Amino acid sequence: MRIGELSKATDVPVPTIKYYLREGLLPAGELSSPNQAAYGEAHIRRLRLIRALIDLAQVPLAQVKEILESLDDDTESLHDQIGRAHRALTPPRRVTTTPEARATATARVQDLIQKRRWSVEPDAPALATLIDTLAAMETLGQTNLADHLDTYADAVETFTKLEVAAVTTNPTRDQLAESVVIGTILGETLIASLRLLSQESTSATLWKPH
Amino acid sequence: MRIGELSKATDVPVPTIKYYLREGLLPAGELSSPNQAAYGEAHIRRLRLIRALIDLAQVPLAQVKEILESLDDDTESLHDQIGRAHRALTPPRRVTTTPEARATATARVQDLIQKRRWSVEPDAPALATLIDTLAAMETLGQTNLADHLDTYADAVETFTKLEVAAVTTNPTRDQLAESVVIGTILGETLIASLRLLSQESTSATLWKPH
DNA sequence: GCTTATGGATACTGATACTATCCATCAGAG
DNA sequence: CTCTGATGGATAGTATCAGTATCCATAAGC
Numbered sequence: 350m351r352i353g354e355l356s357k358a359t360d361v362p363v364p365t366i367k368y369y370l371r372e373g374l375l376p377a378g379e380l381s382s383p384n385q386a387a388y389g390e391a392h393i394r395r396l397r398l399i400r401a402l403i404d405l406a407q408v409p410l411a412q413v414k415e416i417l418e419s420l421d422d423d424t425e426s427l428h429d430q431i432g433r434a435h436r437a438l439t440p441p442r443r444v445t446t447t448p449e450a451r452a453t454a455t456a457r458v459q460d461l462i463q464k465r466r467w468s469v470e471p472d473a474p475a476l477a478t479l480i481d482t483l484a485a486m487e488t489l490g491q492t493n494l495a496d497h498l499d500t501y502a503d504a505v506e507t508f509t510k511l512e513v514a515a516v517t518t519n520p521t522r523d524q525l526a527e528s529v530v531i532g533t534i535l536g537e538t539l540i541a542s543l544r545l546l547s548q549e550s551t552s553a554t555l556w557k558p559h
Numbered sequence: 560m561r562i563g564e565l566s567k568a569t570d571v572p573v574p575t576i577k578y579y580l581r582e583g584l585l586p587a588g589e590l591s592s593p594n595q596a597a598y599g600e601a602h603i604r605r606l607r608l609i610r611a612l613i614d615l616a617q618v619p620l621a622q623v624k625e626i627l628e629s630l631d632d633d634t635e636s637l638h639d640q641i642g643r644a645h646r647a648l649t650p651p652r653r654v655t656t657t658p659e660a661r662a663t664a665t666a667r668v669q670d671l672i673q674k675r676r677w678s679v680e681p682d683a684p685a686l687a688t689l690i691d692t693l694a695a696m697e698t699l700g701q702t703n704l705a706d707h708l709d710t711y712a713d714a715v716e717t718f719t720k721l722e723v724a725a726v727t728t729n730p731t732r733d734q735l736a737e738s739v740v741i742g743t744i745l746g747e748t749l750i751a752s753l754r755l756l757s758q759e760s761t762s763a764t765l766w767k768p769h
Numbered sequence: 770g771c772t773t774a775t776g777g778a779t780a781c782t783g784a785t786a787c788t789a790t791c792c793a794t795c796a797g798a799g
Numbered sequence: 800c801t802c803t804g805a806t807g808g809a810t811a812g813t814a815t816c817a818g819t820a821t822c823c824a825t826a827a828g829c
Contacts, residue, residue, distance in 0.1 A: 515703035
């Protein structure tokens, strides 16, 4: 397959494919002569994955690159690969909330983690985001949701169990890793859009004028 | 309060506050003379809300503006205000999946909506995202999750019920609208980070080397 | 042999979210 | 009452991101 056909198959413009090749997101095709390369099915799959992560999950290109490198590196443990995917989903934030709100939020989260016997690294990226979010809700005078943290955590544990079960049926380590990463990232988009649909429906019945 | 104090109170640099004023995200202070304006508590709140939406929920500035305008416009129905928040969370995507995958996904989603008696506009932004996400999962050979759509939908309905209950205790329409919008947007960040924590914990116990 | 496509390199673009600078004015300290 | 530093407003500049565009020598396929 030449680059034009790859472009047609994935609907990604040729210059964009070239860009991904330059950036190292896509492995080079097999060169038969200095300006002739052949691409295969793997390139189509990879390109589709890249676009799904960028377009659907809004993962920055640099993080996509990291994730892909991690997936291609079979010396890395599955746990570390997941860690990278997580980091891709939680960009570094510099949030300001009142120190009191932060303290309350931190305590609440620590409590949650302890009660659920979750084993979480203290520098987990999602930990900071969770604390910041709770603190922001508090600062904005929106405490109601935080009071139901436990209910949220229950639901979220259900998701995780489901995903682990779904994913461990995968035969090979490679496929497993890819499944987990796709599930983690696209799963988030899936849940978010489902939630919006459910909200819209509820909003329509409760608050739609007339 | 002068702009410098506002800056100190919120930890947002003065030039950034000026920028938000220019862009119409923040209402102007009360002018006492051509170069002297006074800001109040409302400005602090507003600024904190803006930063939470931008930093935590990654909502683009232009969308933040739209949401705030909608919140300030009391002729708009709550349902429409929620609609705007939803649109802010679902940027227009141009995704390519195989037509077959799209068809399957569309049918699946229609089925889900019908069975749950959700009332959703056919052009709801989240609808397209959900279909695209399922189609992408299918195209990427990751069908497992989609088979549990119903379980996800159950959990998500729980969220919505919880949020509606939490929010309808608000006395005034204004506060209600703000609560709903904050809950919708920051709630997403909350759920996402909780999910990552749960995943990390599971991953640590299952797959952490040694 | 002629048109079109290709790989590779380099340069340019548009959007986003700020920062920086300038300036005339003004408040408050000394 | 003067001097310093902040302020409102305007305009210009910057960094990052994610591509697009252009050029060129070479190769494919009719």
